[in-house]
Amino acid sequence: MPLDYPPPFTQLTRELRRLPGLGPRSAERCALWLLGHKDARPAQLAEAISRAASEIQPCQKCGFFATGPLCEICSHTDRQGRELCIVEQPTDILPLERSGAFGGLYHSLGGRLAPLDHIGPSQLRIASLIERIREEHPTELILALSADVEGEATTNYLVEILHPLGIPLTRIAHGLPAGGGLEHADQLTLQRALTGRRPAGS
Amino acid sequence: MPLDYPPPFTQLTRELRRLPGLGPRSAERCALWLLGHKDARPAQLAEAISRAASEIQPCQKCGFFATGPLCEICSHTDRQGRELCIVEQPTDILPLERSGAFGGLYHSLGGRLAPLDHIGPSQLRIASLIERIREEHPTELILALSADVEGEATTNYLVEILHPLGIPLTRIAHGLPAGGGLEHADQLTLQRALTGRRPAGS
Numbered sequence: 325m326p327l328d329y330p331p332p333f334t335q336l337t338r339e340l341r342r343l344p345g346l347g348p349r350s351a352e353r354c355a356l357w358l359l360g361h362k363d364a365r366p367a368q369l370a371e372a373i374s375r376a377a378s379e380i381q382p383c384q385k386c387g388f389f390a391t392g393p394l395c396e397i398c399s400h401t402d403r404q405g406r407e408l409c410i411v412e413q414p415t416d417i418l419p420l421e422r423s424g425a426f427g428g429l430y431h432s433l434g435g436r437l438a439p440l441d442h443i444g445p446s447q448l449r450i451a452s453l454i455e456r457i458r459e460e461h462p463t464e465l466i467l468a469l470s471a472d473v474e475g476e477a478t479t480n481y482l483v484e485i486l487h488p489l490g491i492p493l494t495r496i497a498h499g500l501p502a503g504g505g506l507e508h509a510d511q512l513t514l515q516r517a518l519t520g521r522r523p524a525g526s
Numbered sequence: 527m528p529l530d531y532p533p534p535f536t537q538l539t540r541e542l543r544r545l546p547g548l549g550p551r552s553a554e555r556c557a558l559w560l561l562g563h564k565d566a567r568p569a570q571l572a573e574a575i576s577r578a579a580s581e582i583q584p585c586q587k588c589g590f591f592a593t594g595p596l597c598e599i600c601s602h603t604d605r606q607g608r609e610l611c612i613v614e615q616p617t618d619i620l621p622l623e624r625s626g627a628f629g630g631l632y633h634s635l636g637g638r639l640a641p642l643d644h645i646g647p648s649q650l651r652i653a654s655l656i657e658r659i660r661e662e663h664p665t666e667l668i669l670a671l672s673a674d675v676e677g678e679a680t681t682n683y684l685v686e687i688l689h690p691l692g693i694p695l696t697r698i699a700h701g702l703p704a705g706g707g708l709e710h711a712d713q714l715t716l717q718r719a720l721t722g723r724r725p726a727g728s
Contacts (some may be wrong), residue, residue, distance in 0.1 A: 325621075326601050327598050327623050328595045328620070329591055329620065330581075330582060330591055330592060330597075331593070332574070332577045332578040332581045332582055332593065332711070333578055333582055333591055334573040335574050335577070335578065336575060336577075338574075338690040339567070339570055339571040339575075340571070340574075341576040342565070342567065342569075342571075343556045343559065343560070344552075344555055344559045345552050345555065345556070346556075351552070353547065354545045354546060354547070354548075355578070356617055357545065357546045358545070358575060358578070359577065359578060359579060359582050359591070360616070360617075363544070364544070365541070365544065366575050366576070366578070366579035367576065367579060368541055369541040369542070369544075369545075369572075369575055369728060370571075370573075370575040370576040370579070371572075372534070372537045372538040372540075372541040372542075373538060373560065373568050373571055373572040373575075374568070374569065374572040375534045375537070375538075375570070376534040376535055376537065376538040376557070376560070376561060376568070377560065377561060377568035377569060379532075379534045380532060380534055380535055380561055389531055389532055389535055389561070390532060391532045391533070391534065395529075395532075396529050396532070397529050406565065410642075412558070415558055415562075418529075418530070421529050423648050481713040484563075492564055506715075
């Protein structure tokens with residue numbers, strides 16, 4: 325009867341394998357590294373996981389990661405009463421922040437409309453969005469959802485809902501990505517880049 | 527000033543990034559998954575890491591992973607007084623076990639000779655190997671080290687040391703790997719496959 329690793333080892337491999345992108349091989353490699361490598365810090369990793377899982381919660385306003393009731397962005401006084409940028413996921417907020425092109429507040433919907441997966445408007449944070457808009461009076465609502473079918477459908481739905489509120493409503497531009505050559509762009513991207521063309525030389 | 531994730535999150539990403547094969551992107555993806563996905567079990571993962579790190583130790587005899595002083599292989603009474611297979615790393619033991627072609631005991635050296643990295647005989651578990659051989663009287667010593675330059679050098683060194691003990695001393699065969707076509711085999715593999723040829727049809 326061939327032997328196996330001791331149970332705590334296989335248990336560790338099993339848990340590591342649940343992480344996205346880790347197959348059985350790489351999970352075993354990580355476990356071996358954690359238990360045997362001189363640079364491994366298993367105690368610190370375990371502690372970091374427990375701490376993050378217990379301390380991080382969604383911001384009650386925008387849905388971003390927070391350690392208190394409000395995230396750092398929503399607690400910022402400079403950002404109040406400015407533009408409100410609506411995104412699908414809390415993870416969409418940081419790329420926008422890192423772009424340095426926006427200094428207002430965010431609102432994560434927690435997903436997008438997907439009737440096949442039974443995700444309708446009431447599964448998304450839309451009621452709280454409207455409540456926020458009524459309370460905070462943002463100067464502009466910016467829709468920054470994905471440029472795919474479900475993202476478009478959700479954007480269209482939000483336009484219908486938000487337009488009556490009488491606040492300037494925009495959506496981020498779709499077109500050729502930075503560094504992207506025309507020869508690599510797909511048909512839809514080029515269509516949108518053409519439709520969204522703007523006066524040059526101004 | 528663009529914001530970042532809260533400190534417990536960045537701390538978690540930093541620790542995950544230390545794992546082999548995880549770059550900054552995949553570490554962030556794992557952290558987001560751990561904190562946000564409905565299937566994530568951060569508490570279980572943290573517990574599995576802590577438990578494995580505290581409970582698993584090298585077997586005092588062979589160096590394989592154990593939860594007590596001796597590993598499961600060395601505690602097996604059927605395996606005593608048989609062949610002793612010498613490998614570089616404790617992780618080399620399980621592949622040999624899984625091959626089902628061996629039912630004796632193992633001894634992991636904990637590495638191989640590498641003068642450039644200041645790893646000489648005294649950095650390896652060679653003294654304890656000789657002690658074991660004198661105590662346990664194995665029927666055969668099988669050298670199963672890597673088929674590369676350092677593995678060969680270590681094998682040659684061990685042959686010199688172990689030959690005087692008067693116990694049958696063998697080394698595993700080198701040649702064409704299973705499923706490997708001749709057209710994909712490198713020159714050295716083919717040289718070894720030819721040198722190690724055996725009578726056919728017996």
